[in-house]
Amino acid sequence: MTNKETFFKHITDGNTFKGDSITLGAAMLEGETITDAYVKVPLKTMNRHGLIAGATGTGKTKTLQVLAENLSEKGIPVLLMDIKGDLSGLAQPSPGHPKIDERHEKIGLPFDAKAFPVEIMTLSEQDGVRLRATISEFGPVLISRILDVTETQAGIISVIFKYCDDNQLPLLDIKDFKKILQYATGDGKKEFEEAYGRISTASTGAILRKLIEIEQQGGDLFFGETSFDTQDLLRIDENGRGYINIIRLTDIQDKPKLFSTFMLSLLAEIYSTFPEQGDSGRPELIMFIDEAHLIFNEASDALLNQIESIVKLIRSKGVGLYFVTQNPTDVPEEVLGQLGLKVQHALRAFTAKDRKAIKLTAQNYPDTAYYDTAEVLTSLGIGEALVSALDEKGKPTPLAATMMRAPMSRMDILTKSELSKLLSDSQLAKKYNKEIDRESAYEMLNEKIKQAQAEEAKVKAAEEKEKLKKAESKRKTSTRRRSSRQNPLLKVLTSPTVIRSVLGILTKMIR
Numbered sequence: 001m002t003n004k005e006t007f008f009k010h011i012t013d014g015n016t017f018k019g020d021s022i023t024l025g026a027a028m029l030e031g032e033t034i035t036d037a038y039v040k041v042p043l044k045t046m047n048r049h050g051l052i053a054g055a056t057g058t059g060k061t062k063t064l065q066v067l068a069e070n071l072s073e074k075g076i077p078v079l080l081m082d083i084k085g086d087l088s089g090l091a092q093p094s095p096g097h098p099k100i101d102e103r104h105e106k107i108g109l110p111f112d113a114k115a116f117p118v119e120i121m122t123l124s125e126q127d128g129v130r131l132r133a134t135i136s137e138f139g140p141v142l143i144s145r146i147l148d149v150t151e152t153q154a155g156i157i158s159v160i161f162k163y164c165d166d167n168q169l170p171l172l173d174i175k176d177f178k179k180i181l182q183y184a185t186g187d188g189k190k191e192f193e194e195a196y197g198r199i200s201t202a203s204t205g206a207i208l209r210k211l212i213e214i215e216q217q218g219g220d221l222f223f224g225e226t227s228f229d230t231q232d233l234l235r236i237d238e239n240g241r242g243y244i245n246i247i248r249l250t251d252i253q254d255k256p257k258l259f260s261t262f263m264l265s266l267l268a269e270i271y272s273t274f275p276e277q278g279d280s281g282r283p284e285l286i287m288f289i290d291e292a293h294l295i296f297n298e299a300s301d302a303l304l305n306q307i308e309s310i311v312k313l314i315r316s317k318g319v320g321l322y323f324v325t326q327n328p329t330d331v332p333e334e335v336l337g338q339l340g341l342k343v344q345h346a347l348r349a350f351t352a353k354d355r356k357a358i359k360l361t362a363q364n365y366p367d368t369a370y371y372d373t374a375e376v377l378t379s380l381g382i383g384e385a386l387v388s389a390l391d392e393k394g395k396p397t398p399l400a401a402t403m404m405r406a407p408m409s410r411m412d413i414l415t416k417s418e419l420s421k422l423l424s425d426s427q428l429a430k431k432y433n434k435e436i437d438r439e440s441a442y443e444m445l446n447e448k449i450k451q452a453q454a455e456e457a458k459v460k461a462a463e464e465k466e467k468l469k470k471a472e473s474k475r476k477t478s479t480r481r482r483s484s485r486q487n488p489l490l491k492v493l494t495s496p497t498v499i500r501s502v503l504g505i506l507t508k509m510i511r
Helices: 003-014 043-048 060-073 098-107 135-147 151-166 174-184 189-196 201-222 230-234 256-273 293-298 301-317 352-362 373-379 416-424 427-432 441-484 488-493 496-510
Strands: 021-029 032-042 050-053 078-082 118-122 244-248 285-290 319-325 341-344 384-388 400-404
Touching: 003 021, 003 032, 021 043, 021 060, 021 098, 021 384, 032 043, 032 098, 032 400, 043 319, 043 341, 050 060, 060 078, 060 244, 060 285, 060 319, 060 400, 098 400, 118 416, 135 151, 135 174, 135 201, 135 256, 151 174, 151 189, 151 201, 174 201, 201 256, 230 256, 256 293, 256 301, 256 319, 293 301, 301 319, 352 373, 373 384
Parallel strands: 050 319, 050 341, 078 244, 078 285, 118 244, 285 319
Antiparallel strands: 021 032, 021 400, 341 384, 384 400
């Protein structure tokens, strides 16, 4: 056999699966595309997570788009974090292009332009289905990890949640949480001390400052009602295709705290609500996290530990997480070791540090007799990538330099009118975009404080009235006493004896 023949057999044998799979493209050897040597990913192992990496402009976003399209066609819903704002075109078919035709001729795959069912979502004031969650849904443990508080402060947060549970005070948004923190060391200080012990003003002040940091990054828009139901991520359209849910995050890059808060809450909610999947042979949901370094660079140690734990556990729920970033080193090793599919686009070796990173990256891939992996990493063209997945038994598939297929949908954003039409037709927008501000801890505590102040004023008024009453009574008593004290001379002159004597004298004089 020639080298190309053995390579073809090597690739096709390693990419032949019993179950359903997604075809990413055709393998390349020595710069030549080997038609029919298809590089595939079995659906069965797509909940084993993945990585799409590469330098700017090498085709990461298009690879993400291809995976999302093919998953949707297989009836698997997708969630995309759209940091750069260039994925909305999935809702419209590709207009086609001669270069696309040329690429698919080399690959040996037909090209069909298609639109896909898309839902546009948002964390901010941008147009889209509003994603929200309440403070209560986070719970004290998650809130403590997000705020990166001390052990003592975490204990106070637990007490705050316990007080709200005991007194049926809904913690819905940030203003609720701020109010109860202020109440615990202010008007409600005595009540808290009697029931839960003394709470430090310094500790609640530190928690408030960290809470304000999230609020300034847009947390006031995220925390509140109506809470998003993660089951709405699993919708299938009338043609049996999974919805592609795109979260618009173009204004989130300078708000890493909000982004990591949202991601952690979403993963935690999915993990707690999705049933165990078992060996179903296909995932329930695939999530793509673009610009993944935004999560990891700004995350606290506690937050990183939580993310690492969820990555390890969430695959049992049939959920796959795919991190999209420039360099694999952006992802912590503990997470990187959990990723089954790796799609590595070209890296650039401009500096000694770059060359060192490329050598480290090459070590993440299976050994192969057909490539010098480190060298291939720097010579890949746009839309080409090194690919290694897990086969149906969990073993790595042969490493293949791959010419990736082109997206079937538009490789550009929707126009304003197209976006408006998409949102006006959205059933989820009608469900979640209503402004709700029902009575919660903030209003209830304000009312409680108001009632306490009114009661205090009433008591003070009664005390003042009683004081005045006592003063008036004392004055009258004093007056009576003064009136009863007569002049000694007057007392003598008005005595009965003196009066009889005077009357006797007057009688004699008249006679």
